[in-house]
Amino acid sequence: MAEKRKVNRCTIAATQGRGSDVIVIGAGLSGLLAAVYAVKAGARVRLIATGWGQQIVSPGWISVCDRADDDVIAEVRGYAALHPEHPYALAGLDALVCALDLLQDIAEEIGEPVAMRPRDGHNLRLPTMLGALQTPLLAPAGIAAGDLTEVEEPLLIVGFAGWRDFYPALVAGNLSAQGIAARPLTVSLPAERGSWDDWPADLARRFDDSAFRSAVLRQVQPQVKGAARVGFPAVLGMARHAEVRREFEAGLGCPVFEIPTLPPSPAGARLSNGIRRWLLRQRARVQIGHAVLRGNVENGRCTGVEVGALGHANPFYADTFILATGGLYNGGIQSDEAGRLWEPIFGFPVSGPPSEGRADWYQGRLLAEGGHAIHGQTGLRVNAQMQPLDGDGAPVLENVFAAGHLLAGFNPLTDGCAEGVALATAYKAVSAALAARA
Amino acid sequence: MTTTSVDVLIIGGGATGAAALYDLARRGVRALLVDQLDFTTGTSGRYHGLLHSGGRYAGRDLETARECIVENRVLRRIVPFAVEDTGGLFVATPADPADFPARWLDGCAKAGIPAEPLSAAQARAAEPALTHDITAVYRVPDGSVDSFDMIHGFVAAARDLGGDAWIYQQVTALLREGDAVVGATLRDTRSGEARTVHAACVLNATGPWAGAVAQLAGLNVSVKFDRGAMIAMNTRWVNTIVNRLRPAADGDILVPVGTVCVLGTTSVHTSAPDDYRVEAWEVSKILAEADVVVPGIRNGRALRAWAGVRPLYEPPQAGHDEAQGREVARTFSVLDHAVLDGVRGLVTVTGGKLTTCRLMAEKAADAVCAQLGISAPCSTADEALPIPAATAGRYHRLDHRLHKLEHGEMPGDLICECEMITRPQLEAAIAAYGGQPVALDDLRRDLRLGMGPCQAGFCGVRAAGILQAVRGQASAEATAALGAFVDERFRGVRPLLWGHQLRQLYLDELIYRRTLGLDRLPDEGVSQATTAAPGEEAAHG
Ligand SMILES: Cc1cc2nc3c(=O)[nH]c(=O)nc-3n(C[C@H](O)[C@H](O)[C@H](O)COP(=O)(O)OP(=O)(O)OC[C@H]3O[C@@H](n4cnc5c(N)ncnc54)[C@H](O)[C@@H]3O)c2cc1C
Ligand SMILES: Cc1cc2nc3c(=O)[nH]c(=O)nc-3n(C[C@H](O)[C@H](O)[C@H](O)COP(=O)(O)OP(=O)(O)OC[C@H]3O[C@@H](n4cnc5c(N)ncnc54)[C@H](O)[C@@H]3O)c2cc1C
Numbered sequence: 013m014a015e016k017r018k019v020n021r022c023t024i025a026a027t028q029g030r031g032s033d034v035i036v037i038g039a040g041l042s043g044l045l046a047a048v049y050a051v052k053a054g055a056r057v058r059l060i061a062t063g064w065g066q067q068i069v070s071p072g073w074i075s076v077c078d079r080a081d082d083d084v085i086a087e088v089r090g091y092a093a094l095h096p097e098h099p100y101a102l103a104g105l106d107a108l109v110c111a112l113d114l115l116q117d118i119a120e121e122i123g124e125p126v127a128m129r130p131r132d133g134h135n136l137r138l139p140t141m142l143g144a145l146q147t148p149l150l151a152p153a154g155i156a157a158g159d160l161t162e163v164e165e166p167l168l169i170v171g172f173a174g175w176r177d178f179y180p181a182l183v184a185g186n187l188s189a190q191g192i193a194a195r196p197l198t199v200s201l202p203a204e205r206g207s208w209d210d211w212p213a214d215l216a217r218r219f220d221d222s223a224f225r226s227a228v229l230r231q232v233q234p235q236v237k238g239a240a241r242v243g244f245p246a247v248l249g250m251a252r253h254a255e256v257r258r259e260f261e262a263g264l265g266c267p268v269f270e271i272p273t274l275p276p277s278p279a280g281a282r283l284s285n286g287i288r289r290w291l292l293r294q295r296a297r298v299q300i301g302h303a304v305l306r307g308n309v310e311n312g313r314c315t316g317v318e319v320g321a322l323g324h325a326n327p328f329y330a331d332t333f334i335l336a337t338g339g340l341y342n343g344g345i346q347s348d349e350a351g352r353l354w355e356p357i358f359g360f361p362v363s364g365p366p367s368e369g370r371a372d373w374y375q376g377r378l379l380a381e382g383g384h385a386i387h388g389q390t391g392l393r394v395n396a397q398m399q400p401l402d403g404d405g406a407p408v409l410e411n412v413f414a415a416g417h418l419l420a421g422f423n424p425l426t427d428g429c430a431e432g433v434a435l436a437t438a439y440k441a442v443s444a445a446l447a448a449r450a
Numbered sequence: 451m452t453t454t455s456v457d458v459l460i461i462g463g464g465a466t467g468a469a470a471l472y473d474l475a476r477r478g479v480r481a482l483l484v485d486q487l488d489f490t491t492g493t494s495g496r497y498h499g500l501l502h503s504g505g506r507y508a509g510r511d512l513e514t515a516r517e518c519i520v521e522n523r524v525l526r527r528i529v530p531f532a533v534e535d536t537g538g539l540f541v542a543t544p545a546d547p548a549d550f551p552a553r554w555l556d557g558c559a560k561a562g563i564p565a566e567p568l569s570a571a572q573a574r575a576a577e578p579a580l581t582h583d584i585t586a587v588y589r590v591p592d593g594s595v596d597s598f599d600m601i602h603g604f605v606a607a608a609r610d611l612g613g614d615a616w617i618y619q620q621v622t623a624l625l626r627e628g629d630a631v632v633g634a635t636l637r638d639t640r641s642g643e644a645r646t647v648h649a650a651c652v653l654n655a656t657g658p659w660a661g662a663v664a665q666l667a668g669l670n671v672s673v674k675f676d677r678g679a680m681i682a683m684n685t686r687w688v689n690t691i692v693n694r695l696r697p698a699a700d701g702d703i704l705v706p707v708g709t710v711c712v713l714g715t716t717s718v719h720t721s722a723p724d725d726y727r728v729e730a731w732e733v734s735k736i737l738a739e740a741d742v743v744v745p746g747i748r749n750g751r752a753l754r755a756w757a758g759v760r761p762l763y764e765p766p767q768a769g770h771d772e773a774q775g776r777e778v779a780r781t782f783s784v785l786d787h788a789v790l791d792g793v794r795g796l797v798t799v800t801g802g803k804l805t806t807c808r809l810m811a812e813k814a815a816d817a818v819c820a821q822l823g824i825s826a827p828c829s830t831a832d833e834a835l836p837i838p839a840a841t842a843g844r845y846h847r848l849d850h851r852l853h854k855l856e857h858g859e860m861p862g863d864l865i866c867e868c869e870m871i872t873r874p875q876l877e878a879a880i881a882a883y884g885g886q887p888v889a890l891d892d893l894r895r896d897l898r899l900g901m902g903p904c905q906a907g908f909c910g911v912r913a914a915g916i917l918q919a920v921r922g923q924a925s926a927e928a929t930a931a932l933g934a935f936v937d938e939r940f941r942g943v944r945p946l947l948w949g950h951q952l953r954q955l956y957l958d959e960l961i962y963r964r965t966l967g968l969d970r971l972p973d974e975g976v977s978q979a980t981t982a983a984p985g986e987e988a989a990h991g
Contacts, residue, residue: 066960069957069960070960070964070965071964071965075964140965140966140967141911141965141966142911142929142932142966142967142968142971143925143971144966144967144968144970144971145967145970146964146967146970174862174863174873175863176863176864176865176873176912177912178915179911179912179914179915179916179918179919181915181918181919181925182914182915182918182925182928182929183925184925185918185924185925185926185928186925186926186929186971188925189924189925189926189972190972207863208855208861208862208863208864208872209855209863209864209867210863272965273965274908274911274961274965275957275961275965340952340953340956341953341956341957341960346949347948347949347952348948348949349733349734349737349748349948349949350734351948369730370730370947370948371730373947374944374947376944377937377940378936378937378940378955378958378959378962379933379936379937379959379962379963379968379969381969384959386947386952387956387959425956425959425960425963425964426963430964
């Protein structure tokens with residue numbers, strides 16, 4: 013099983029941000045990490061977001077450089093050297109390494125540990141609900157336990173009769189075809205009214221109930237029969253997730269792992285809520301469900317942002333602002349039928365595919381190799397301080413720093429670095445923001 | 451090569467061919483219908499969904515207008531399970547020619563179309579989404595018709611009477627003996643297998659392909675191709691069909707169909723019967739025009755766009771005047787090649803409307819029977835068809851299904867949330883194929899699987915898992931079925947990717963690429979499926 017091992021050691025001086033007010037806009041991975049960092053650096057932090065970010069719909073793992081065959085950070089370093097416009101190159105490798113540390117620390121602190129492979133800094137090899145293999149660097153511990161780098165066979169893949177979001181035979185068949193022996197098992201769930209519409213998060217909550225999960229465990233026990241590991245859909249508990257996994261491992265006498273299913277992701281929900289509670293304990297303000305409508309600008313600085321309320325807008329003031337509103341998916345960038353792309357809060361210039369209109373945004377097939385121009389070429393251009401740039405390459409505003417999917421220069425769907433970029437740029441944005449203030 | 455003999459071979463499983471199969475079966479003629487793909491994959495599955503009152507043609511084409519109002523009443527009588535009696539409105543706005551309503555009303559009177567004047571307030575009371583700028587508005591007996599249900603109804607009724615229908619059978623040659631057509635060679639478009647059918651007469655009901663099929667017998671039938679685009683919006687913005695009261699132009703009509711509202715259409719001269727492009731200007735034009743009568747609709751969520759090709763038949767004598775698109779009459783033509791070309795055993799029917807398919811079938815069957823010396827008259831206009839088992843209850847509104855789900859009347863878990871399809875429904879639909887190949891796209895046509903806002907992002911993999919379980923397939927086969935469905939669904943959303951639907955497809959792509967790793971499996975099956983011959987996707991794997 014993967015043990016927790018950090019990439020490196022970075023320390024955050026708790027005085028770096030003292031006396032400073034930071035507003036973070038966005039509650040995706042980058043906004044959350046930015047808020048955690050700023051709090052740890054001693055700043056007063058307010059996080060404002062219309063809703064949780066992509067971690068809620070993502071499988072839960074942390075892709076840094078999926079295609080790396082061996083040392084991931086070394087591969088990123090080489091790539092960044094060749095691609096100076098890539099957010100990794102702009103943010104710098106230190107930011108990535110420190111951000112990964114910080115993520116592991118905070119995840120541990122809130123009781124939602126993320127794990128990587130022991131020793132070597134190589135990618136994991138994790139099975140998907142289609143039985144394909146994905147290669148992120150880190151994953152929530154329960155998911156990371158499915159690492160197939162050194163396969164102990166056979167696997168037992170367990171699904172639930174009448175639950176729409178997991179098909180064990182599909183997983184086992186495709187894994188076996190790739191030389192990883194796996195067999196499917198379907199067990200039934202205790203009946204409950206309304207269960208025809210159970211989302212992964214609903215089912216995860218039902219696993220918090222010990223009578224419910226014992227009923228499942230009892231059916232699996234006699235079927236383990238020499239399986240080296242047992243895989244379940246990633247719904248093993250919400251509030252009591254760690255307990256459920258321990259109980260299942262003890263009850264089955266072998267390691268238990270989780271396979272992410274369709275959105276929404278219980279792992280993403282746990283991480284989000286855990287960080288939210290942590291921020292509140294640190295006396296940060298967290299406003300989820302509030303839309304930032306616009307930024308007020310004076311003399312090249314943002315003085316405050318206006319937040320939508322019933323029938324009016326409330327202004328909030330700060331020294332620095334971290335804009336982490338996501339890309340086209342979460343509303344950080346808007347698009348329309350005429351092919352316009354814009355950033356709605358500050359009106360920062362958005363770069364996009366070169367052609368007029370929408371004609372070249374997408375290739376002919378959704379899964380076309382290389383992905384689509386609209387997701388690979390759209391975003392804000394920033395400098396190494398993460399400040400959005402105007403057409404001449406100069407920062408638009410002194411005290412606004414951007415991070416995450418909002419940035420140009422990478423494709424979050426196909427480049428295998430979505431979470432790594434979100435984390436590294438958030439880290440760099442906060443460092444730059446606090447340094448600029450100091 | 452296997453050989454089959456029938457009295458009549460009907461080529462084309464659209465509305466016209468299916469109605470002809472039923473018509474001949476009622477006259478006691480043994481007929482076989484074949485289509486190169488599935489039923490409704492031609493124009494009949496790419497149309498606007500409107501059971502015309504004829505009002506659309508009252509301004510300029512009285513013959514079609516008259517045919518429409520008569521057949522509108524007939525179809526309501528004989529295929530009630532496929533028709534929703536929405537009624538229709540013709541709405542004039544200040545942007546439309548002020549003298550048109552009077553002319554139009556005169557045309558309606560001449561064609562026998564009841565047009566009831568309403569006040570603007572009455573119209574808005576019925577359809578609150580309508581614009582406040584109404585200069586004239588009339589109510590007509592338009593309806594919406596589900597071609598999938600209607601065609602399945604015709605085929606099922608014909609089968610009960612001894613007719614038969616084969617799908618995925620393409621006619622690749624017509625057999626000639628001297629000056630007579632005596633049958634055809636078929637190729638199975640999934641397996642490639644060839645076979646021969648001998649027939650005393652062949653009915654060419656291939657819509658826009660009518661010229662190409664006639665060419666197989668060395669005959670010249672000149673069909674012009676007129677492409678039109680449509681857009682499905684995610685909810686029923688209106689519950690009544692809304693037409694612009696002006697000379698027919700682009701983007702005139704809004705049709706509530708099932709769970710959605712279909713906007714259209716355009717009229718673009720093209721050179722191929724299967725040119726299904728939807729261009730960016732068509733999307734803009736359709737949305738802008740619809741927004742005039744239903745303000746705000748252009749900012750709504752567009753789910754899917756598609757195009758169909760109208761076959762516009764040009765009689766030889768009219769060959770020189772260059773009428774195009776909307777100027778060519780929408781009435782239909784039955785060509786008896788014995789009379790026209792001295793070649794017996796072949797009749798072609800083309801043009802027309804889905805609304806007039808039964809009448810087209812009647813006239814075509816009359817010509818076929820005349821050639822065969824059969825005197826039995828047509829009897830399709832009066833008696834209601836039995837509700838086909840496969841489609842019974844398929845016509846639905848989402849709120850009805852939700853009610854059933856919440857009250858335990860539809861057991862099983864919900865597989866397609868957008869269209870509210872449960873696992874038992876999906877399993878039954880798969881079982882209905884017996885040992886035949888079944889693609890997820892077939893199940894879409896049966897159940898509306900994947901036709902809602904997420905366009906299969908969630909239900910696609912679920913359906914693949916269930917298909918594998920029911921059929922005992924290998925995972926690779928189920929994965930390839932999913933890959934083919936992803937490609938098929940993407941074709942129709944690609945023209946609509948901005949704003950909300952772009953976000954939706956981002957999520958879908960995230961699910962396919964990251965959560966599932968569909969593009970990482972060794973044999974993804976997707977690229978093969980799209981480059982294969984039409985309809986081969988299900989056989990792949
Ligand atoms: C954009 C548009 C909107 C429309 N809107 C409406 C409307 O709202 N209301 C209305 O009443 N009408 C409407 N129509 C018209 C209506 O759709 C058509 O008139 C009708 O569907 C024609 O049906 P069909 O059976 O004649 O042809 P099709 O439905 O095209 O059927 C022909 C069939 O022949 C098959 N075929 C072709 N070649 C071969 C071969 N070699 N071997 C075997 N099979 C072959 C094809 O696969 C196809 O299935 C619309 C048409 C268009 C294009
Ligand atoms: C009245 C009406 C309402 C509709 N409402 C909705 C809606 O609510 N939601 C929605 O998503 N869609 C809706 N549609 C659209 C529908 O899903 C199809 O998009 C439409 O019928 C046209 O098909 P297509 O161009 O998308 O698919 P195509 O795949 O281009 O063609 C249709 C069929 O032909 C076959 N085919 C044709 N050419 C090939 C080829 N070269 N290779 C393999 N197979 C081929 C396929 O089997 C396919 O299923 C509606 C259609 C109609 C007529």
